[in-house]
Amino acid sequence: MKSLESWGRYPQVEQRTQSLTWRSDALPRISGSVLPHGLGRSYGDSCLNGGGTLLLTSGLDKLIAFDAATGVVRCEAGVTLDTLLRLAAPRGWFLPVTPGTKYVTVGGAIANDVHGKNHHRGGTFGRYVRRFELVRSDGSRRLCAPDENPDWYGATIGGLGLTGLVTWAEVQLKPISNPYVLQETVPFGNLDEFLVVARESEADHEFTMAWVDCLARGKKVGRGLLYRGNFAPPQFDGLPLAKSHLSHGIGLAVPMDMPAFCLNRLSVSAFNWLYFHRQNGKPKQRLTHYDPFFYPLDAIYAWNRIYGSRGFLQFQCVVPYSTARDALKDILERSARGGLPSFLSVLKTFGDIPSPGWMSFPRQGVTLAMDFANRGEKTYRLVEELDRVTREAGGAVYPAKDARMSPESFAAYFPRRSEFAGYIDPAFSSSFWRRMNPVTMPFSLESERASGAPHPKSLLALR
């Protein structure tokens, strides 16, 4: 069988696979550790389990119930957001929170507590998960909800698939009157302008996100385009704008791995320049279908192959407002200087709505996401530097997109990790978790462990 990789195609690991089919089945008996794996859209190693087994959840793809009156959908964990949209959008319901691709599973959305363009209004995906079933390797099944097994609920949302297998979940959708989005594009000249425009936009727009030209230097550092929008009001109902309610990536595809020379500083620079100047500096409003608005990259099937077989590293951090300006400037300048082009870099503000997930990544501040073609050591060092800058700025790096953060950083980013570790299923593990919790702990963590509260069994579970 073809070996599975993460979306960034780095790192590459050897692992076995086992397909799951029925939600009522017991977990398969397997020696070594297991990790649930949906569509593998996490970029780094959080969806990999080198030396162990991946439990493939794509067969857990059955819908269970949908109430078109209340917008509550119950489905198995391997159901994709694409499937939910096809079911719900024609009946006037939409995902309460959606990441930039619809090709993720509900289980993956829970495990990574994903966020989207409406974080400042809606928070994370986990907030809309009414309940789910968690199956553990000891054979136990728990119904988890805010008022039922709340600790398991909190540990599993954002829990990177480590607390057990989520077999099904119930999600509260949100009503829309039509599938269209009124979108406006506002250019900004640098980071300071971004912060002003972004805060302003939050008041009147449910969705905001900005593309940033990560190769601009000097006074132009952080220039880019901010996209903001709202679902169109009822007067746009019945507009014959789109032939079908969804596009499915027809037309464009990256059919094979592109050779590395296709992607150099020059081509990325040209791409970024075109992207910026396409706008002529004026805000523009237009009506668009939700599909290109939320999922522009889904139109290009397997876009990750543009980076070739060596893959790429994604980096996404969030930094608090107090340090945002300096830290982001530092990060953007370092990556521009590094001569390692980031194809598409995205800036967005996160609101202060808390997530029920203990290990949830989003927190109030500004988030920046970039991707770097994998050029070996040089790229690793850059991403490690960006991790350090983030830590010093009091921010956090997103595990779902990480391949290089240090255990010290992880400890700083996720203060509830020890409590969380007590909820990890002893049979579950991932390449990411082992990287964050090496058997020999770094000095700083060792001392913390010696002095700290009773340490959970967790660290025994690190396999």
Place this chain on the structure above:
Amino acid sequence: MKKVLVLGATSAIAQATVRLLAARGASLYLVGRNAENLDAVAKDAATRGAAKVESKAVDLNDFAVHEALVDGAFQALGGLDGVVLAHGVLGDQAEAQRSWTATEAVLRTNFLSAASLLTVLANRFEAQKAGTLVVISSVAGDRGRQSNYVYGTSKGALTVFLQGLRNRLAKSNVAVVTVKPGFVDTPMTAHLPKNKLFASPEKVARGLLSAADSRKNEVYVPGIWAIIMLIIKSIPESVFKKLKL
């Protein structure tokens, strides 16, 4: 097919077919052995838009229940105009060679139980002079090979049975559609190494339904198997018996 009885509804090909039928708004009567899994398929179909979904958990190897089962389906849906017969087992050839019990079990599930059900169904459809009987056979039934001739026999017998049934029911406006999938990536074949010839259950389901819609006689899905089997069937027996197939 608007009112369809699906036998072996928890099989991967049947599940994919059920989804397509549900999306068309068909009424479904689903039959499978495992009640929990059958319930999962039934709820999935209902959520995806089936006009009506009823299900019945029975072991189709118990031939005594067949008549009542078909009665129940006719009653529950207010008549039937389609049947998808999809239940079957792959069996273990080596085990079957050692043990007649194992051989008989494969023949019983794949051929005898199908023949028993089709006997009841054919009479009903013949009387109403309408309907489509879609039955999943296999390319393995086209020629006996040492690697799986017990399974192949069960499917080959089924194919011949269906030929006769088709001949008999042609004048009664009843279509008998024999579907011969090649390798399909399902739990039945989970233990086998996969290659380019493996098709997804969804692809087979689309082929199955399009054959049913146009009331075809025998179809290979994917179509490439028509060519592969033509070649395999044309090899003289004197040569064939020396091959490792």
